[in-house]
Amino acid sequence: MDKKNEDIAVIEDAEQAIIIEEQENLDRLKAQIGEDIGKNMGSIFQALWRPLTGWLLGVMITIGSIIQPLLDVAIVDANTLHEAVLAFISLAVLRTFEKLKQIDTKGIFKKWL
Numbered sequence: 001m002d003k004k005n006e007d008i009a010v011i012e013d014a015e016q017a018i019i020i021e022e023q024e025n026l027d028r029l030k031a032q033i034g035e036d037i038g039k040n041m042g043s044i045f046q047a048l049w050r051p052l053t054g055w056l057l058g059v060m061i062t063i064g065s066i067i068q069p070l071l072d073v074a075i076v077d078a079n080t081l082h083e084a085v086l087a088f089i090s091l092a093v094l095r096t097f098e099k100l101k102q103i104d105t106k107g108i109f110k111k112w113l
Helices: 002-071 078-101
Strands: none
Touching (some): 002 078
């Protein structure tokens, strides 16, 4: 009977050790996933917002310079178009500055996650 109780205790200890080890592995995986998400958030954001602003500016310029004169309708105000072009040029200058100063913008979201 003691041998059987000892065997059960050994098995329970082994099961408990396995559970603890698996929980530690799970915690490590969660931390790794959090780091991966932090890395990818920066690259996804950078990959999407710059082309989106370019396309929006292209649509505004197309509307303002081609469609408006053909339809003789004021869809986009000239001042708004100029402001958008200047804002886009400012973003391009900012990106050039980041490149020249070698500023790491890929991990910008890590501190918020």
